[in-house]
Amino acid sequence: MGRIREFFSSWAARIGAAIVCLIVLMAITAPVISPCDPLEMDESARLVKPNAEHIMGTDEYGRDIFSRIVYGARTSIMIGVCSVLMAAVIGVNIGLIAGYTSRIFDAISMRLMDAVIAFPATLLAVVIIAIAGTGSMSAMLAIAIVNIPAFARLTRSTILSEKNKLYVESEKAIGAGAVRILYREMLPNILSTLFVQITVSIANAILLESALSFLGLGTPPPAPSWGAMLSTGKNFILYSPTYVVFPGLVLTLLIIGLYLLGDALRDFFDPHSKERD
Numbered sequence: 001m002g003r004i005r006e007f008f009s010s011w012a013a014r015i016g017a018a019i020v021c022l023i024v025l026m027a028i029t030a031p032v033i034s035p036c037d038p039l040e041m042d043e044s045a046r047l048v049k050p051n052a053e054h055i056m057g058t059d060e061y062g063r064d065i066f067s068r069i070v071y072g073a074r075t076s077i078m079i080g081v082c083s084v085l086m087a088a089v090i091g092v093n094i095g096l097i098a099g100y101t102s103r104i105f106d107a108i109s110m111r112l113m114d115a116v117i118a119f120p121a122t123l124l125a126v127v128i129i130a131i132a133g134t135g136s137m138s139a140m141l142a143i144a145i146v147n148i149p150a151f152a153r154l155t156r157s158t159i160l161s162e163k164n165k166l167y168v169e170s171e172k173a174i175g176a177g178a179v180r181i182l183y184r185e186m187l188p189n190i191l192s193t194l195f196v197q198i199t200v201s202i203a204n205a206i207l208l209e210s211a212l213s214f215l216g217l218g219t220p221p222p223a224p225s226w227g228a229m230l231s232t233g234k235n236f237i238l239y240s241p242t243y244v245v246f247p248g249l250v251l252t253l254l255i256i257g258l259y260l261l262g263d264a265l266r267d268f269f270d271p272h273s274k275e276r277d
Contacts, residue, residue, distance in 0.1 A: 095155025
């Protein structure tokens, strides 16, 4: 409990956690707090401005914007979290092997990671989706592939700095194998660094998913998606600016919250950080 209180003594941690928890809670309770079905159309209520019945107005098909934002949070968070966890599992294992065992594997895998990083993230994701086809699963796969190099390179660099430490030499001296040393001894020691990377990567993944949906390559309609709402809403921005403002505001708040949490985690795990003084 003391460590938790120490973490939340930072204003960044408190604000970031509050924002993220609020939006995640909104996504979890979507069926309860949504006043309407996000797919239900009402031609008589097209592009209605915010009122008592539709607190954020309606879109061009008469669908409630608040309901679509709430359900869109589910889509964005699910794709963001799942894609980053996929990337973390693959990237961390690549980094562990590259940093500790084979120099040949290290050279080949890191040059492959460099090749992936050389492409702009959105462009690479578009190429992958063009090959795999559009849809939520393709978007998740594309975002995962884009994020693998960050975890692989971070894990490799951390392992290289850890492999010559005394506790590793002690494990070698008692005959421990590479698998035990990597996964039972070294991996727990780098988890704090990985947690920071996961938090930041989720924010980037949600942004990328929104960008892909904005381009029509992410979540297919009529399923609610923040990026798709921004893409369609820009056509009505002069007549109904709230169509763009509200989904953009929620997306921005979530990204800010995740970045604040990432900064707070970095400062918390950094023994030289002034934030902990």
